[in-house]
Amino acid sequence: GDSVTQMEGPVTLSEEAFLTINCTYTATGYPSLFWYVQYPGEGLQLLLKATKADDKGSNKGFEATYRKETTSFHLEKGSVQVSDSAVYFCALILIQGAQKLVFGQGTRLTINP
Amino acid sequence: DAGVIQSPRHEVTEMGQEVTLRCKPISGHDYLFWYRQTMMRGLELLIYFNNNVPIDDSGMPEDRFSAKMPNASFSTLKIQPSEPRDSAVYFCASSFRGEQFFGPGTRLTVL
Numbered sequence: 001g002d003s004v005t006q007m008e009g010p011v012t013l014s015e016e017a018f019l020t021i022n023c024t025y026t027a028t029g030y031p032s033l034f035w036y037v038q039y040p041g042e043g044l045q046l047l048l049k050a051t052k053a054d055d056k057g058s059n060k061g062f063e064a065t066y067r068k069e070t071t072s073f074h075l076e077k078g079s080v081q082v083s084d085s086a087v088y089f090c091a092l093i094l095i096q097g098a099q100k101l102v103f104g105q106g107t108r109l110t111i112n113p
Numbered sequence: 114d115a116g117v118i119q120s121p122r123h124e125v126t127e128m129g130q131e132v133t134l135r136c137k138p139i140s141g142h143d144y145l146f147w148y149r150q151t152m153m154r155g156l157e158l159l160i161y162f163n164n165n166v167p168i169d170d171s172g173m174p175e176d177r178f179s180a181k182m183p184n185a186s187f188s189t190l191k192i193q194p195s196e197p198r199d200s201a202v203y204f205c206a207s208s209f210r211g212e213q214f215f216g217p218g219t220r221l222t223v224l
Contacts, residue, residue, distance in 0.1 A: 032211055043216055099161075100158060100161055103155075105155050
């Protein structure tokens, strides 16, 4: 079945460090890929997305590139801030299938000043 | 648009009581999803609707849980009777063409 596997957390970094959160997927069709972020006490918000191979999604300094050959969608940011502390979820949806997101387990990120 | 609206934001009840959670999706969205989030089990999809019709309720944990969507602008998730293990944050989300928009959640505590 379709699935998403994320890097195990929690991840703790210092401010201005480089961030990578790994995400790989398995899909029977052609998925669109998403990163959602959940700040403490809030619902999930869409951070970025990519709908086809080699697309790069970007937002708020975060980037992720849809790599079909490695079935990956790793999240990166060049210089993290304390305000980036949150839980990050990788997810996919099949373009031709049911309109439900398949989520990874989430990665908790803490940025220390 | 105000986004997805959920009520109440917090609910504290005693075991055995009925609990009803409410959701108003974004106008024009044709899919509505109910999720549950706990530390132990993470984010779980309970049920989702398309054009007010339930499509997949395989995530509903047991018969104590039920969900309805009487019209395009309102859905409820009911737990009867509630149990302490139902304590969680319940999220509603709506979508149109893939991207889901989440509500702020209802934090349920069953004593």
